[in-house]
Amino acid sequence: MALTLRELQVKEDESLLLMVQEIGQGGNGFVNGLNSGSMEEFASKVQRNYEMARGIDLPDQYVPQTIYWLYDNDKPVGYGKLRHRLNDNLLELGGHIGYVIRPSERGKGYGKRLLAELVKKANEKNISRVLLTCDEFNLASRRIIETNHGELSSITNGTCKYWIETAALHN
Secondary structure, three states, X not given: OOEEEEEOOOOOOHHHHHHHHHHOOEEOOEEOOOOOOOHHHHHHHXXXXXXXXXXOOOOOOXXXXXXXXXXXXXXXXXXXXXXXXXXXXXXXXXXXXXXXXXXXXXXXXXXXXXXXXXXXXXXXXXXXXXXXXXXXXXHHHHHHHHHOOOEEEEEEOOEEEEEEEHHHOOO
């Protein structure tokens, strides 16, 4: 595996559109807001997410969020969202980080590596600890979070809350 993490840019290619289409609407608590039926729709969503990362025209209930693509060689295999801060809603559900691996690439260790890289990016943004939430019965996600030094702080209404100290994974 030659893995690289790349921040979303204003212009993205069709390989990423195909990946987000394969992911579909998301699942297990991950909302795939980039899912698109056409390259034009995808380009519009990419542009909006590029602006969101920079805090441009954010609605009151939103926070800046950066999208990162995970590649194995030249193939996109997943992506993650890093929210730069938390609001009341994200404290309850969502947290700082959300991530997804395309269905055809699951079970290959990409989730573990993607989360580790996102935690490092959080550290680079001076976020000292990150919150992740997942469904209580999503054992795969729980294992990924725990492997990346996630400490379970609570389980409420079927949602697990984990905290990760970003310095633990920043080398």
